[in-house]
Every structure is written in structure tokens, then in C-alpha cells.
Amino acid sequence: AEQEALIARLLAAGLGPSNAGGDDVRNLMLSPSAGIDPQMLFDTRPLAAQILATLENHPRFHELSAKFAVQLDGGEDLAMLEHHHDLWLSAFVRHGETLLAFGLAGCPGLDAPLAAVPLGQGLELVVAVLETFLDLATPEQMRMRHLPVDNVLSHLRLPLLPADGFTRPPSDASLQVGTYPQVQKNQFYVAALAPLGRLDPTMLKGAAQLASDYGDGTLRFTPWQGVLVPNVEKPHAVTERLAQLGFICSLGHPLARMIACTGSSGCAKGLADTKADAVQLAALQSGVEVHLSGCPRSCAAAHTAPVTLLAVSPGHYDLYFRDAAQPGFGRLHARTLSIEAAGALLRARPRSNTDD
Incomplete structure (x- = not known):
């Protein structure tokens, strides 16, 4: 019932x-x-x-x-x-x-x-x-x-036109987090990320209250595991409160560029606790987008990240760098790294070699 x-x-x-x-x-x-x-x-x-x-x-x-x-x-x-x-x-x-x-x-x-x-x-x-x-x-x-x-x-039983002249400019990845003007005058939307895609009831209730108090009472979820509060006139207050609730409100946050699947804590196929390991890795390095995958299925990321850590056992990963000439996760760089070793390697490596 x-x-x-x-x-x-x-x-x-x-x-x-x-x-x-x-x-x-x-x-x-x-x-x-x-x-x-x-x-x-x-x-x-x-x-x-x-x-x-x-x-x-x-x-x-x-x-x-x-x-x-x-x-x-x-x-x-x-x-x-x-x-x-x-x-x-x-x-x-x-x-x-x-x-x-x-x-x-x-x-x-x-x-x-x-x-x-x-x-x-x-x-x-x-x-x-x-x-x-x-x-x-x-x-x-x-x-x-x-x-x-x-x-x-x-x-197809439908008259089709040529697509001559079609271009699609790339989207702006920086817009996934922050405050931006809407097409509607004097209206803004505020975008924030849930750390590693985890939302607890307090965070969700708090975001809903903000949408009611400062917006039009609606919340939108984003493909980057975040929320968007639309139709806001006072975005600073919304951002401040979202940060207090535990949302990521800046791309400079250590977890802002970290992607992790459910991992062994919630998936039978996961070979490592990717969520916990991502938190540990975020404290060791920042600035590079890293994807931690508990198995080769790559459920958490539809695209190939600049750096992928593929779990091989609890706390240990193979490290790949994205390479257009290589399928899947890219070029295998190192095997069976601990999180500490992966963090040290990424810190020592020039960013231009790990991020396009």
C-alpha cells in the first residue's frame, strides 16, 4: 500500500x-x-x-x-x-x-x-x-x-529537404555551473552540480525551496548530474544557498570535473568503490576531467574523458589517456595504479597532455 x-x-x-x-x-x-x-x-x-x-x-x-x-x-x-x-x-x-x-x-x-x-x-x-x-x-x-x-x-514516406547550411556550434561546457542570463529580460538561471551525482533529501528539498522562493517553483535536472534553477531575479542568494546545501557551484571545485559510476557499493559489476575513490583522487589533483569506471561498460560517461581510470580491483585502476587514434577509453598509460599513484602521476603530467 x-x-x-x-x-x-x-x-x-x-x-x-x-x-x-x-x-x-x-x-x-x-x-x-x-x-x-x-x-x-x-x-x-x-x-x-x-x-x-x-x-x-x-x-x-x-x-x-x-x-x-x-x-x-x-x-x-x-x-x-x-x-x-x-x-x-x-x-x-x-x-x-x-x-x-x-x-x-x-x-x-x-x-x-x-x-x-x-x-x-x-x-x-x-x-x-x-x-x-x-x-x-x-x-x-x-x-x-x-x-x-x-x-x-x-x-521514409516523408518529403525531405537537403541539410545544406547546417552547422552546430559546440556547446559551452563552462555553462554547466554558474549564473547566466536568460532570453527573458532580467531573468537568470543558476546551474550547480551534485557531487559525483549524489543528491540527498536535504539537498533536493533545499533546491526545491529555492526554486519556490526565488524562481517559478520549477527545477530542471541536467545531463551532467546537476540541477538548474530557472527564472531567478536574485541569483547570488540562490548560489550561496546551493553551496551551503552541498552543491558544486564553481568549476574550480575539486569534484567539478570528476565523473564516477555507481561502483561496487551499488553495482554487482563494479570492481572498485569508484565514488569513494573519486573523492580521494579529487583531494590529490584538480583541473583535469577524470572518469572513474568500475567496469568496461562506462555507464557514467557517454563521451571519452581526457583521463579514464578503469577499475581492476578494489582501489586499483588502469589509466588511459584519450587518443583520437585509439578506440574506447584511449591509450593505456599505466596498469593497476592505486589512487595515490594515479593522483601523483596526474599532478606531475603537464595538463596539455591530459586535456584537449
């Missing part, structure tokens, strides 16, 4: 699907600054709501893999562009008209689009691509990367 009551409250707060069958397929990524980012070409939220409703309420789409994912990019300055999606749509302007370029099994930050559609046909495009995927895919072909791109395009 307690579980049912909790589920009912979560659904009433909008934190669940409109029907159980649609839960696993609600994988739609937007910028956390959708609708408020000064660089946005359009407000993605209304179209996103239509796409989500279609995913939830169209029974055939419930056949999609729980990992099948869609990205809708409105050109925001704050955006996760390195995460590969099965279908991505990214806005650009040509001859005064806003169009949506799109690609399959890739991302707007790295890959060229296949074609484009007018903005008003965004939902129609998503539906057509998903229907085509389900028409063509065998049960073993669960992701878009398993199908030939030309085969998908040739079966």
Missing part, C-alpha cells in the same frame, strides 16, 4: 508515464535551458511534449528498446551534444526559415545530418523514422546503428 501511494504521488507530480507501457521509451533529451537559452533558435518544449505523448500513447512504440533514444536540439548554448542517439534533430536557419536537420545513430555535435524537414514537420518526422525502424528491424536489431542508413531513408 505504501508503494502504491508513493507511485501515485510521483505520477501526480508528473514524474512518470501516462501509462505503464510507455515508461521505458520516454528517452527524449533536451537542453536543460530549453525555452530560456539566449542562443536557442526555437523553444523545443512544445514539440518535445508532443513527441513524449506519442511515445507514451502509441502502443507500437512500446516495442522499442528501453535504450532507444531521441534528441531534440534547439541550438541552445547549454547542451549535451556528445551523447549518441538513435535519432537526433537539430535546428538551423536557412533563408530565414527554421529547419530541423536530423541524423541516425549519432549526435549533432559530431556527425553530419542526413537531411532536414521544416520545423512544423518535426513530430511527423519522428513518427515516420520510428515506424520505419520497427518495420525494418528484426528482434535482434534493437538500435538504429544495427540498420543500414540508406535502407531507413529509402523507406
